[in-house]
Amino acid sequence: MSGAPSAAARGDSPHSEYVLPLRWTSDEGLDELTDYLRRLATRIPVTVVDGSPELVFARHAARWRGLVRHLPPEPWPGRNGKVAGVLTGVLLARAERVVLADDDVRYDDESLDAVLRLLDSADIVRPQNYFSVPPGQTLPWHARHDTARSLLNRAFGSDYPGTFAIRRSALFATGGYDGDVLFENLELLRTVRAAGGREVRADGVYVRRLPPTVRHFAGQRVRQAYDDFAQPVRLAVELGLLPLLIWAARRPLRLLPVAGAAVTLAEAGRRRAGGANVFPATAALWAPAWLLERAVAVWVALGWRLRGGVPYAGSRVLRAGTPMRELRRRLSHGGADDGP
Numbered sequence: 001m002s003g004a005p006s007a008a009a010r011g012d013s014p015h016s017e018y019v020l021p022l023r024w025t026s027d028e029g030l031d032e033l034t035d036y037l038r039r040l041a042t043r044i045p046v047t048v049v050d051g052s053p054e055l056v057f058a059r060h061a062a063r064w065r066g067l068v069r070h071l072p073p074e075p076w077p078g079r080n081g082k083v084a085g086v087l088t089g090v091l092l093a094r095a096e097r098v099v100l101a102d103d104d105v106r107y108d109d110e111s112l113d114a115v116l117r118l119l120d121s122a123d124i125v126r127p128q129n130y131f132s133v134p135p136g137q138t139l140p141w142h143a144r145h146d147t148a149r150s151l152l153n154r155a156f157g158s159d160y161p162g163t164f165a166i167r168r169s170a171l172f173a174t175g176g177y178d179g180d181v182l183f184e185n186l187e188l189l190r191t192v193r194a195a196g197g198r199e200v201r202a203d204g205v206y207v208r209r210l211p212p213t214v215r216h217f218a219g220q221r222v223r224q225a226y227d228d229f230a231q232p233v234r235l236a237v238e239l240g241l242l243p244l245l246i247w248a249a250r251r252p253l254r255l256l257p258v259a260g261a262a263v264t265l266a267e268a269g270r271r272r273a274g275g276a277n278v279f280p281a282t283a284a285l286w287a288p289a290w291l292l293e294r295a296v297a298v299w300v301a302l303g304w305r306l307r308g309g310v311p312y313a314g315s316r317v318l319r320a321g322t323p324m325r326e327l328r329r330r331l332s333h334g335g336a337d338d339g340p
Contacts, residue, residue, distance in 0.1 A: 016097040016116050018044045021073070021085025023051035024103075027059060032210075036106055037068055043112060044099070047092065049073050049085040078179020079315050086188070090171050102162035104210040105129065114205045115165035123170035123197030124189065127205040128154070129161040130278045139280060143211035145293075147279060148286035149224075152262070154269030158201040160185050162209060170197045174331065182310060183227040183321045194327035204273035225297035226310045230321025239302070241295035262287035 018040060040046055046068040050057050057072065064070050074091070076084035090098055097119045099112065111127065118125045129150070131143040153159040162185070170192050171177075177184075177191040193199055212220070228235040248254035266284035270276055301310065309316035 015095050016044050016099065017093045017095040018046045018099045018101065018107075019049065019086070019089030019093060020046065020101055020103060021049045021051070021082055021089060022103040023081060023085070024056055024060075025053060027056065029210075030060075030063065033103060034063055034067075037064065040107065040112075041067055043109065045069070045094065047071070047089050049089045051081050051085055076176070076179045078181075079312060079317050080179050080181060080184050081313060083177065083179035083184050083187075086184075087171075087176050090166070090168055093168050096168050097165065098168050099165050100163060101207075102209075104212070105161075105163045106132075106208040106210065107163075108208070111205055111207045115163075115202065115207075118200050118202055118205070119165050119167060121198070122200040123167045124192045125165040125200045125202050125205075126158060126189065127161055127163060127165075127202045127207050128159055128273075128275070129163065129209040130206050131211045132208040132278075133211065140211050140214075142214055142217040144280060144283055145286050145290055146217065147283045148266055148290040149294075151266040151269035151275075151279065151284055152287060152290070154203065154272050154275065155265040156269075158203055161207065163207055164188065166192070167197075170195070173197070178319075178322055180317065181230070181319045181321050182223065182312065182317045183230045186227070186230055186321050190322065190324055190327055191331075194324055195331050203275075206275075206278045221293060221297045222300050222304065223310055223312070225294055226301040226304065227320050228298060228301070229305060229319070235298070238294055238298040241291060242299060245292065245295055258291075259288040262291050 020037075037046055037048070048060070048064065048068050048070045049072070050060055050070060051073050052060065061070050071088070071092070073081070073084040073088040076087055078084075086100055089100070097116055099107070099115060101107065115125045115127055131139060131147060133139055133143075150159045160183075164185075166188075171188075174191045174195045174197075177187050181187045189199060225238070228238055244258070245255070248258060263284050266287035270279045270284050304310045304316075305318070307316075309318035
């Protein structure tokens with residue numbers, strides 16, 4: 001573990017902590033992440049739970065010494081290694097209010113203050129991510145495509161971000177959460193709620209996110225569709241998309257109402273809670289393309305399901321998430337078998 005953070009790294013949020021679980025196999029983007037951590041550490045103590053291979057971990061330790069607390073994850077049952085990183089960070093957090101964030105999430109002062117403030121009356125806060133690039137650069141096509149998914153989620157409720165603010169005690173009350181599911185963000189939310197925790201959906205708190213590489217984007221298409229096995233109603237609707245599109249394609253004009261409805265719904269999501277200030281004006285136009293992608297990907301995901309689960313980190317994960325009724329039953333019988 002790296003040495004204790006310096007006085008500057010302790011920041012000005014003594015009752016809060018930032019936890020970043022990551023696992024890198026290469027250090028592309030290390031300079032940018034280090035610059036972000038340096039800025040962040042002036043506001044809030046930072047813990048990086050690093051599941052990277054040994055040599056990569058050592059480089060990170062040398063680079064971040066004196067800047068953040070840097071440590072490996074503790075073992076936790078299950079194939080989804082991110083869960084071990086999250087639980088390790090929360091277990092060792094020195095504050096009640098914890099901000100959990102993926103390695104591509106970039107808080108500014110305003111969004112950080114907002115999620116921490118909302119924790120005064122909540123156990124878990126769910127902000128909204130949006131893709132952003134530096135001034136003078138254009139948001140890549142695949143980020144616009146994936147933004148359409150977020151907009152449609154917002155049209156029907158809330159999106160699923162790569163970051164939460166959570167009360168440490170609320171997660172401890174659950175005994176931890178299942179590490180053997182694919183949709184671990186949803187699993188965390190459901191587990192806290194099943195234990196009686198209060199969730200605040202902060203749809204108007206916008207937290208910047210870096211666009212993924214095209215390669216990473218492509219690798220996530222079926223996995224994101226597989227997440228819908230944790231949401232049966234949504235899964236049923238999406239499985240019906242491909243037959244509908246095949247039927248409509250016999251007379252191409254039939255596709256116009258489908259495309260129009262998708263754009264209209266996405267635009268409604270874009271305008272919710274001030275979203276037009278951060279989501280590009282053309283983002284809703286990508287909704288038909290996203291629906292077409294999901295119409296195919298969800299059937300591929302079904303094929304993986306029938307073959308024993310989606311490939312993940314060298315193994316297969318069968319379950320996308322645990323139903324709320326099952327989580328309530330488990331927690332009513334004393335919580336998880338092993339606490340964090």
